[in-house]
Amino acid sequence: MNTRLWLLVAAVATSLGALSCSVTPSGxxxxxxxTSTTTSTSDATSTTGDTTTASASSTSGTGGAGSCAGxxxxxxxxxxxxxxxxxxxxxxxxxxxxxxxxxxxxxSCTAANKPAVDALLACMHASCETACFPVxxxxxDVTCAVPNPTPSxxxxxSVGGAIECNPVTNEPCDTAAGEACDFKGNGYHCYxxxxxxxxxxxxxxxxxxxxxxxxxxxxxxxxxxxGKFCCDDGDxxxxxxxxxxxxxxxxxxxLGGNP
Numbered sequence: 084m085n086t087r088l089w090l091l092v093a094a095v096a097t098s099l100g101a102l103s104c105s106v107t108p109s110g111x112x113x114x115x116x117x118t119s120t121t122t123s124t125s126d127a128t129s130t131t132g133d134t135t136t137a138s139a140s141s142t143s144g145t146g147g148a149g150s151c152a153g154x155x156x157x158x159x160x161x162x163x164x165x166x167x168x169x170x171x172x173x174x175x176x177x178x179x180x181x182x183x184x185x186x187x188x189x190x191s192c193t194a195a196n197k198p199a200v201d202a203l204l205a206c207m208h209a210s211c212e213t214a215c216f217p218v219x220x221x222x223x224d225v226t227c228a229v230p231n232p233t234p235s236x237x238x239x240x241s242v243g244g245a246i247e248c249n250p251v252t253n254e255p256c257d258t259a260a261g262e263a264c265d266f267k268g269n270g271y272h273c274y275x276x277x278x279x280x281x282x283x284x285x286x287x288x289x290x291x292x293x294x295x296x297x298x299x300x301x302x303x304x305x306x307x308x309x310g311k312f313c314c315d316d317g318d319x320x321x322x323x324x325x326x327x328x329x330x331x332x333x334x335x336x337x338l339g340g341n342p
Contacts, residue, residue, distance in 0.1 A: 151176065153245055155207075156215070157269040157331075163211035171203040186267060187274055187294070223302040225310030226322030226337035227283040233298070239314035240332045245270025250312040250334055253297030263297040270331050280309050302336060311337040 151172035155161040164172060175181035178199040183191030185200055192200065207215045237251035248256050248264035250271050256262035261276020278294040280286045286294060286301040286309050295301050295309035302310040313324035313335050322340030326333065 153268045153270070154182065155268060156266075158214075160207075160211060160215040161269075163214040164207055167210040168203065168206035171199075171206045175199045175203045182267065183272075183274060187265070191275070223308060223310060223336075224339055224341065225283055225302055225308050226319050226340045228340075229282065229311045229313075229318060229320045229322070229337055233313075234317040235314035237314060240334060246332050247272045250300070250332075251298065251314055251318065256297055258297050263295065263299075265295075265300050266331075282309050282311055284309055300336075313337045 151165055151169040154172040154176050155164040155168075175185060175196075178196045180191035180193055181196040181199045181203070184193075184196055185203060233251055235251065237249040237254070240246060240249040240251060242249055242255070245268060247267070248254065248271050250264045250266075253262075253264050256264045256273035261278050262273045263276070263278035264271050264273055266272075274294075276294075278296055280293050280295045282296075282299055286307060299309045299311050301307050311319065313319050314333070316322075316324050318324060319337035320340055322337045324335040325338045326335035328336070330336075
């Protein structure tokens with residue numbers, strides 16, 4: 084997979100915490116048996132005696148309501164975007180295929196989710212360009228020959244919460260159907276195919292390379308070379324498992340060791 088990586092690379096070296104949208108709290112006042120609850124929306128609730136009207140609370144920002152926790156890559160990007168683009172992130176989170184489209188440009192992109200995708204990307208570019216869209220480094224020297232099956236069996240990864248799948252083994256994604264486990268926010272997610280590009284082949288949405296096979300990701304991305312996820316050096320043949328990027332779940336990339 085591809086474009087989600089560069090939203091992540093600038094952020095992975097810092098803590099993986101995520102914030103949530105600012106929600107206007109309700110307040111309760113009154114005496115005796117009467118209370119009133121007021122929110123920032125027009126259909127606020129008030130209860131006095133036996134009379135009750137409908138209520139709703141609001142989320143700050145524009146473009147949608149809800150939480151944007153975990154929507155943005157952890158670190159500098161999340162710190163910036165959760166403050167300035169939370170509403171757009173929350174809207175994208177509840178729009179089918181929106182996050183998959185933002186982070187991978189895969190078949191999740193549809194006419195139905197395009198408005199939410201465009202709104203989120205526009206906000207991130209306008210407010211968090213440096214934090215969320217860093218300039219790609221030079222082409223990475225990914226390891227081209229690695230053992231199969233992976234010797235570590237992905238033992239460094241515990242699936243749960245934001246870690247929806249094991250990027251080293253690609254489990255429980257449907258490998259036969261072309262699914263691939265790759266970055267999503269501060270964790271990993273199974274993305275639908277096609278994900279057909281082999282190790283060391285060109286990848287990225289702006290060239291004919293396309294998306295990397297399960298067990299690998301596009302380095303440095305979004306236009307780069309498919310590199311193997313790893314738990315330790317044993318997964319990398321003559322290469323080394325580089326963990327300097329502090330990826331989620333303690334995963335690294337196989338680098339070097341080529342003739």
